[in-house]
Amino acid sequence: MTTMHDDLSETHILGPDTFQIVVRQNDTDQRPWLRHAPTCPALKHHRIAHAGACIAKDPYRIVRMQQSGAYFIACIGGEGRILVDGKWRVCKAGMACLLPPHMLNAFHAIPGKYWSFAWVRYEAAPNTHPILSASSPMLAPFHGLAIHNAISGLHSEAKGAATPSVIHQWLELVQTYVQQFTQPLRMDNRLYHLWNHVEPRLEKDWTVDTLAARAHLSGEHLRRLCLHQLGRPPLRHLTWLRMRRAAELLSTTDEKIETIAHLVGYQNPFVFSNTFKKWIGWRPSEHRNRT
Structure with missing residues:
Protein backbone atom coordinates (compact mmCIF):
# COMPACT_ATOMS: atom_id res chain seq x y z
CA MET A 1 0.00 0.00 0.00
CA GLN A 183 -15.45 20.49 10.62
CA PRO A 184 -17.09 21.19 7.26
CA LEU A 185 -20.67 22.38 7.58
CA ARG A 186 -21.56 20.77 4.28
CA MET A 187 -20.54 17.29 5.41
CA ASP A 188 -23.32 14.75 5.11
CA ASN A 189 -24.78 14.28 8.60
CA ARG A 190 -24.82 10.52 8.15
CA LEU A 191 -21.05 10.48 7.68
CA TYR A 192 -20.48 12.87 10.55
CA HIS A 193 -22.52 10.77 12.99
CA LEU A 194 -21.10 7.48 11.68
CA TRP A 195 -17.45 8.31 12.24
CA ASN A 196 -18.04 10.03 15.54
CA HIS A 197 -19.80 6.84 16.65
CA VAL A 198 -17.00 4.61 15.35
CA GLU A 199 -14.02 6.54 16.74
CA PRO A 200 -14.54 5.58 20.43
CA ARG A 201 -15.35 1.99 19.36
CA LEU A 202 -12.34 1.14 17.21
CA GLU A 203 -11.97 -2.23 18.93
CA LYS A 204 -15.13 -3.51 17.21
CA ASP A 205 -14.94 -5.71 14.10
CA TRP A 206 -16.23 -3.12 11.64
CA THR A 207 -16.94 -4.10 8.03
CA VAL A 208 -18.29 -2.14 5.08
CA ASP A 209 -21.68 -3.75 5.72
CA THR A 210 -21.82 -2.85 9.42
CA LEU A 211 -20.58 0.68 8.73
CA ALA A 212 -23.15 1.14 5.97
CA ALA A 213 -25.94 -0.23 8.16
CA ARG A 214 -24.97 2.15 10.96
CA ALA A 215 -25.14 5.07 8.52
CA HIS A 216 -28.39 3.78 6.93
CA LEU A 217 -26.70 3.69 3.53
CA SER A 218 -25.81 1.07 0.96
CA GLY A 219 -22.18 0.02 0.87
CA GLU A 220 -21.65 1.70 -2.50
CA HIS A 221 -23.29 4.94 -1.39
CA LEU A 222 -21.09 5.00 1.72
CA ARG A 223 -18.00 4.41 -0.41
CA ARG A 224 -18.85 7.29 -2.76
CA LEU A 225 -19.61 9.67 0.13
CA CYS A 226 -16.36 8.84 1.92
CA LEU A 227 -14.31 9.25 -1.24
CA HIS A 228 -15.93 12.60 -1.98
CA GLN A 229 -15.85 14.11 1.50
CA LEU A 230 -12.92 12.39 3.24
CA GLY A 231 -10.71 11.50 0.30
CA ARG A 232 -10.58 7.78 1.09
CA PRO A 233 -12.96 4.77 1.07
CA PRO A 234 -14.57 3.72 4.37
CA LEU A 235 -12.26 0.86 5.36
CA ARG A 236 -9.20 2.95 4.58
CA HIS A 237 -10.59 5.75 6.74
CA LEU A 238 -11.24 3.21 9.50
CA THR A 239 -7.63 2.04 9.27
CA TRP A 240 -6.45 5.65 9.42
CA LEU A 241 -8.48 6.25 12.60
CA ARG A 242 -7.02 3.08 14.12
CA MET A 243 -3.43 3.97 13.24
CA ARG A 244 -3.87 7.54 14.46
CA ARG A 245 -5.23 6.29 17.77
CA ALA A 246 -2.51 3.66 18.07
CA ALA A 247 0.20 6.26 17.47
CA GLU A 248 -1.31 8.46 20.17
CA LEU A 249 -1.48 5.59 22.68
CA LEU A 250 2.10 4.55 21.92
CA SER A 251 3.27 8.12 22.47
CA THR A 252 1.28 8.95 25.58
CA THR A 253 0.80 5.69 27.54
CA ASP A 254 2.81 2.70 28.77
CA GLU A 255 0.26 0.15 27.57
CA LYS A 256 1.70 -3.01 26.03
CA ILE A 257 1.71 -3.11 22.24
CA GLU A 258 -0.56 -6.17 22.28
CA THR A 259 -3.05 -4.28 24.45
CA ILE A 260 -2.99 -1.29 22.10
CA ALA A 261 -3.52 -3.63 19.14
CA HIS A 262 -6.69 -4.96 20.79
CA LEU A 263 -7.88 -1.45 21.68
CA VAL A 264 -7.78 -0.42 18.02
CA GLY A 265 -9.39 -3.55 16.61
CA TYR A 266 -6.54 -5.99 15.92
CA GLN A 267 -6.64 -9.40 17.59
CA ASN A 268 -3.35 -10.40 16.00
CA PRO A 269 -0.47 -8.16 17.14
CA PHE A 270 1.63 -9.17 14.12
CA VAL A 271 -1.05 -7.98 11.70
CA PHE A 272 -1.29 -4.78 13.72
CA SER A 273 2.48 -4.29 13.62
CA ASN A 274 2.64 -4.83 9.86
CA THR A 275 -0.27 -2.47 9.23
CA PHE A 276 1.25 0.17 11.49
CA LYS A 277 4.54 -0.01 9.59
CA LYS A 278 2.76 0.36 6.24
CA TRP A 279 0.97 3.50 7.40
CA ILE A 280 3.46 5.11 9.76
CA GLY A 281 6.78 3.96 8.31
CA TRP A 282 8.11 1.85 11.21
CA ARG A 283 6.89 -0.71 13.72
CA PRO A 284 5.02 0.19 16.94
CA SER A 285 8.06 -0.61 19.11
CA GLU A 286 10.20 1.78 17.03
CA HIS A 287 7.51 4.45 17.25
CA ARG A 288 7.55 4.30 21.03
CA ASN A 289 11.36 4.44 21.12
CA ARG A 290 11.28 7.60 19.00
CA THR A 291 9.01 9.39 21.48
Whole structure:
Protein backbone atom coordinates (compact mmCIF):
# COMPACT_ATOMS: atom_id res chain seq x y z
CA MET A 1 0.00 0.00 0.00
CA THR A 2 2.73 2.43 0.89
CA THR A 3 6.48 2.79 0.77
CA MET A 4 8.52 2.75 3.94
CA HIS A 5 10.14 5.92 5.20
CA ASP A 6 13.32 4.70 6.86
CA ASP A 7 15.24 7.32 4.86
CA LEU A 8 13.46 10.18 6.64
CA SER A 9 14.85 11.94 9.70
CA GLU A 10 14.05 15.14 11.59
CA THR A 11 14.62 17.90 9.03
CA HIS A 12 14.07 21.65 8.70
CA ILE A 13 15.51 23.08 5.48
CA LEU A 14 14.19 26.40 4.21
CA GLY A 15 16.71 27.13 1.45
CA PRO A 16 17.95 30.52 0.20
CA ASP A 17 14.99 31.16 -2.12
CA THR A 18 12.23 30.49 0.41
CA PHE A 19 10.43 33.41 2.05
CA GLN A 20 8.15 33.12 5.06
CA ILE A 21 6.52 35.14 7.82
CA VAL A 22 5.82 33.61 11.23
CA VAL A 23 3.94 34.64 14.35
CA ARG A 24 4.50 32.59 17.51
CA GLN A 25 2.77 32.24 20.86
CA ASN A 26 5.86 32.92 23.00
CA ASP A 27 9.63 33.13 22.85
CA THR A 28 10.49 29.86 24.59
CA ASP A 29 11.30 28.10 21.29
CA GLN A 30 14.60 29.56 20.08
CA ARG A 31 15.08 27.59 16.89
CA PRO A 32 16.68 29.91 14.29
CA TRP A 33 13.64 30.09 12.01
CA LEU A 34 11.42 31.14 14.96
CA ARG A 35 13.85 33.26 16.92
CA HIS A 36 13.01 36.64 15.36
CA ALA A 37 9.27 36.08 14.79
CA PRO A 38 6.90 38.42 16.67
CA THR A 39 5.15 36.91 19.67
CA CYS A 40 1.39 36.83 20.15
CA PRO A 41 0.34 35.39 23.55
CA ALA A 42 -3.31 35.36 22.43
CA LEU A 43 -2.51 32.31 20.27
CA LYS A 44 -2.73 30.21 23.44
CA HIS A 45 -6.52 30.70 23.51
CA HIS A 46 -6.76 28.31 20.55
CA ARG A 47 -3.67 26.28 21.51
CA ILE A 48 -1.78 27.55 18.47
CA ALA A 49 2.01 27.29 18.80
CA HIS A 50 2.75 29.29 15.66
CA ALA A 51 1.25 30.26 12.32
CA GLY A 52 2.69 31.67 9.14
CA ALA A 53 2.73 32.06 5.38
CA CYS A 54 5.42 30.75 3.07
CA ILE A 55 6.59 30.88 -0.53
CA ALA A 56 8.76 27.79 -0.67
CA LYS A 57 11.24 26.68 -3.29
CA ASP A 58 13.51 23.68 -3.49
CA PRO A 59 15.36 22.54 -1.33
CA TYR A 60 12.58 23.46 1.18
CA ARG A 61 11.89 20.32 3.20
CA ILE A 62 10.28 19.70 6.60
CA VAL A 63 10.18 16.34 8.41
CA ARG A 64 8.78 15.86 11.90
CA MET A 65 9.26 12.29 13.09
CA GLN A 66 6.58 12.66 15.78
CA GLN A 67 4.89 16.02 15.72
CA SER A 68 3.18 16.62 19.04
CA GLY A 69 0.32 18.75 17.67
CA ALA A 70 -1.84 18.94 14.54
CA TYR A 71 -0.55 20.92 11.54
CA PHE A 72 -2.82 22.65 9.03
CA ILE A 73 -1.60 23.72 5.56
CA ALA A 74 -3.66 25.67 2.98
CA CYS A 75 -2.11 26.09 -0.47
CA ILE A 76 -2.83 29.24 -2.49
CA GLY A 77 -0.32 28.88 -5.33
CA GLY A 78 2.04 26.44 -7.01
CA GLU A 79 2.33 22.97 -5.55
CA GLY A 80 4.30 20.87 -3.09
CA ARG A 81 4.26 17.31 -1.81
CA ILE A 82 2.89 16.17 1.56
CA LEU A 83 3.09 12.74 3.16
CA VAL A 84 -0.54 11.66 3.59
CA ASP A 85 -1.63 8.15 4.61
CA GLY A 86 1.97 7.02 4.09
CA LYS A 87 2.08 8.24 0.47
CA TRP A 88 3.51 11.37 -1.08
CA ARG A 89 0.59 13.42 -2.40
CA VAL A 90 0.60 16.68 -4.36
CA CYS A 91 -0.95 19.68 -2.59
CA LYS A 92 -1.71 22.47 -5.04
CA ALA A 93 -3.61 25.75 -5.10
CA GLY A 94 -7.17 25.29 -3.86
CA MET A 95 -6.32 22.42 -1.51
CA ALA A 96 -5.60 22.07 2.19
CA CYS A 97 -4.21 19.34 4.40
CA LEU A 98 -4.53 18.56 8.10
CA LEU A 99 -1.66 16.47 9.47
CA PRO A 100 -2.45 14.62 12.72
CA PRO A 101 -0.31 14.66 15.88
CA HIS A 102 1.88 11.82 17.19
CA MET A 103 2.74 10.66 13.66
CA LEU A 104 5.39 11.15 11.00
CA ASN A 105 4.62 14.38 9.15
CA ALA A 106 6.63 15.54 6.15
CA PHE A 107 6.33 17.95 3.23
CA HIS A 108 8.64 19.52 0.67
CA ALA A 109 8.84 21.82 -2.34
CA ILE A 110 9.10 20.32 -5.84
CA PRO A 111 12.26 21.14 -7.84
CA GLY A 112 11.57 23.79 -10.46
CA LYS A 113 8.27 24.88 -8.87
CA TYR A 114 7.19 27.27 -6.14
CA TRP A 115 4.75 26.47 -3.36
CA SER A 116 2.77 29.21 -1.63
CA PHE A 117 0.83 28.22 1.47
CA ALA A 118 -0.32 29.29 4.92
CA TRP A 119 0.01 27.10 8.00
CA VAL A 120 -1.23 26.80 11.56
CA ARG A 121 0.65 24.58 14.00
CA TYR A 122 -1.33 23.48 17.08
CA GLU A 123 0.07 22.47 20.44
CA ALA A 124 -0.47 19.07 21.97
CA ALA A 125 -3.75 19.34 23.82
CA PRO A 126 -4.46 16.36 26.11
CA ASN A 127 -7.91 16.25 27.71
CA THR A 128 -9.23 19.08 25.53
CA HIS A 129 -11.47 19.18 22.49
CA PRO A 130 -9.15 18.41 19.54
CA ILE A 131 -9.13 20.37 16.29
CA LEU A 132 -8.98 17.04 14.44
CA SER A 133 -12.14 14.94 14.57
CA ALA A 134 -13.08 11.52 13.22
CA SER A 135 -14.83 13.19 10.28
CA SER A 136 -12.04 15.64 9.41
CA PRO A 137 -10.61 15.25 5.90
CA MET A 138 -6.85 14.88 5.45
CA LEU A 139 -6.31 16.40 2.00
CA ALA A 140 -9.26 18.09 0.33
CA PRO A 141 -10.35 21.13 -1.71
CA PHE A 142 -10.19 24.40 0.22
CA HIS A 143 -9.95 28.07 -0.75
CA GLY A 144 -6.96 29.16 1.30
CA LEU A 145 -6.59 32.83 0.34
CA ALA A 146 -8.76 34.05 3.23
CA ILE A 147 -6.74 32.28 5.93
CA HIS A 148 -3.51 33.38 4.23
CA ASN A 149 -4.69 36.99 4.44
CA ALA A 150 -5.82 36.56 8.05
CA ILE A 151 -2.42 35.17 9.09
CA SER A 152 -0.68 37.99 7.23
CA GLY A 153 -2.86 40.51 9.07
CA LEU A 154 -2.18 38.81 12.41
CA HIS A 155 1.56 38.87 11.75
CA SER A 156 1.50 42.55 10.77
CA GLU A 157 -0.46 43.53 13.88
CA ALA A 158 1.71 41.42 16.22
CA LYS A 159 4.83 42.98 14.72
CA GLY A 160 3.40 46.50 14.94
CA ALA A 161 0.86 48.05 17.32
CA ALA A 162 -0.26 44.68 18.77
CA THR A 163 -3.64 46.15 19.73
CA PRO A 164 -5.45 43.38 21.69
CA SER A 165 -8.85 43.93 20.04
CA VAL A 166 -7.32 43.79 16.55
CA ILE A 167 -5.22 40.73 17.43
CA HIS A 168 -8.40 39.05 18.65
CA GLN A 169 -10.26 39.72 15.40
CA TRP A 170 -7.45 38.37 13.22
CA LEU A 171 -7.00 35.33 15.44
CA GLU A 172 -10.69 34.44 15.42
CA LEU A 173 -10.67 34.60 11.63
CA VAL A 174 -7.69 32.24 11.48
CA GLN A 175 -9.35 29.72 13.81
CA THR A 176 -12.68 29.98 11.99
CA TYR A 177 -11.08 29.19 8.63
CA VAL A 178 -9.26 26.16 10.04
CA GLN A 179 -12.53 24.89 11.51
CA GLN A 180 -14.26 25.34 8.16
CA PHE A 181 -11.88 22.69 6.85
CA THR A 182 -11.73 20.38 9.85
CA GLN A 183 -15.45 20.49 10.62
CA PRO A 184 -17.09 21.19 7.26
CA LEU A 185 -20.67 22.38 7.58
CA ARG A 186 -21.56 20.77 4.28
CA MET A 187 -20.54 17.29 5.41
CA ASP A 188 -23.32 14.75 5.11
CA ASN A 189 -24.78 14.28 8.60
CA ARG A 190 -24.82 10.52 8.15
CA LEU A 191 -21.05 10.48 7.68
CA TYR A 192 -20.48 12.87 10.55
CA HIS A 193 -22.52 10.77 12.99
CA LEU A 194 -21.10 7.48 11.68
CA TRP A 195 -17.45 8.31 12.24
CA ASN A 196 -18.04 10.03 15.54
CA HIS A 197 -19.80 6.84 16.65
CA VAL A 198 -17.00 4.61 15.35
CA GLU A 199 -14.02 6.54 16.74
CA PRO A 200 -14.54 5.58 20.43
CA ARG A 201 -15.35 1.99 19.36
CA LEU A 202 -12.34 1.14 17.21
CA GLU A 203 -11.97 -2.23 18.93
CA LYS A 204 -15.13 -3.51 17.21
CA ASP A 205 -14.94 -5.71 14.10
CA TRP A 206 -16.23 -3.12 11.64
CA THR A 207 -16.94 -4.10 8.03
CA VAL A 208 -18.29 -2.14 5.08
CA ASP A 209 -21.68 -3.75 5.72
CA THR A 210 -21.82 -2.85 9.42
CA LEU A 211 -20.58 0.68 8.73
CA ALA A 212 -23.15 1.14 5.97
CA ALA A 213 -25.94 -0.23 8.16
CA ARG A 214 -24.97 2.15 10.96
CA ALA A 215 -25.14 5.07 8.52
CA HIS A 216 -28.39 3.78 6.93
CA LEU A 217 -26.70 3.69 3.53
CA SER A 218 -25.81 1.07 0.96
CA GLY A 219 -22.18 0.02 0.87
CA GLU A 220 -21.65 1.70 -2.50
CA HIS A 221 -23.29 4.94 -1.39
CA LEU A 222 -21.09 5.00 1.72
CA ARG A 223 -18.00 4.41 -0.41
CA ARG A 224 -18.85 7.29 -2.76
CA LEU A 225 -19.61 9.67 0.13
CA CYS A 226 -16.36 8.84 1.92
CA LEU A 227 -14.31 9.25 -1.24
CA HIS A 228 -15.93 12.60 -1.98
CA GLN A 229 -15.85 14.11 1.50
CA LEU A 230 -12.92 12.39 3.24
CA GLY A 231 -10.71 11.50 0.30
CA ARG A 232 -10.58 7.78 1.09
CA PRO A 233 -12.96 4.77 1.07
CA PRO A 234 -14.57 3.72 4.37
CA LEU A 235 -12.26 0.86 5.36
CA ARG A 236 -9.20 2.95 4.58
CA HIS A 237 -10.59 5.75 6.74
CA LEU A 238 -11.24 3.21 9.50
CA THR A 239 -7.63 2.04 9.27
CA TRP A 240 -6.45 5.65 9.42
CA LEU A 241 -8.48 6.25 12.60
CA ARG A 242 -7.02 3.08 14.12
CA MET A 243 -3.43 3.97 13.24
CA ARG A 244 -3.87 7.54 14.46
CA ARG A 245 -5.23 6.29 17.77
CA ALA A 246 -2.51 3.66 18.07
CA ALA A 247 0.20 6.26 17.47
CA GLU A 248 -1.31 8.46 20.17
CA LEU A 249 -1.48 5.59 22.68
CA LEU A 250 2.10 4.55 21.92
CA SER A 251 3.27 8.12 22.47
CA THR A 252 1.28 8.95 25.58
CA THR A 253 0.80 5.69 27.54
CA ASP A 254 2.81 2.70 28.77
CA GLU A 255 0.26 0.15 27.57
CA LYS A 256 1.70 -3.01 26.03
CA ILE A 257 1.71 -3.11 22.24
CA GLU A 258 -0.56 -6.17 22.28
CA THR A 259 -3.05 -4.28 24.45
CA ILE A 260 -2.99 -1.29 22.10
CA ALA A 261 -3.52 -3.63 19.14
CA HIS A 262 -6.69 -4.96 20.79
CA LEU A 263 -7.88 -1.45 21.68
CA VAL A 264 -7.78 -0.42 18.02
CA GLY A 265 -9.39 -3.55 16.61
CA TYR A 266 -6.54 -5.99 15.92
CA GLN A 267 -6.64 -9.40 17.59
CA ASN A 268 -3.35 -10.40 16.00
CA PRO A 269 -0.47 -8.16 17.14
CA PHE A 270 1.63 -9.17 14.12
CA VAL A 271 -1.05 -7.98 11.70
CA PHE A 272 -1.29 -4.78 13.72
CA SER A 273 2.48 -4.29 13.62
CA ASN A 274 2.64 -4.83 9.86
CA THR A 275 -0.27 -2.47 9.23
CA PHE A 276 1.25 0.17 11.49
CA LYS A 277 4.54 -0.01 9.59
CA LYS A 278 2.76 0.36 6.24
CA TRP A 279 0.97 3.50 7.40
CA ILE A 280 3.46 5.11 9.76
CA GLY A 281 6.78 3.96 8.31
CA TRP A 282 8.11 1.85 11.21
CA ARG A 283 6.89 -0.71 13.72
CA PRO A 284 5.02 0.19 16.94
CA SER A 285 8.06 -0.61 19.11
CA GLU A 286 10.20 1.78 17.03
CA HIS A 287 7.51 4.45 17.25
CA ARG A 288 7.55 4.30 21.03
CA ASN A 289 11.36 4.44 21.12
CA ARG A 290 11.28 7.60 19.00
CA THR A 291 9.01 9.39 21.48
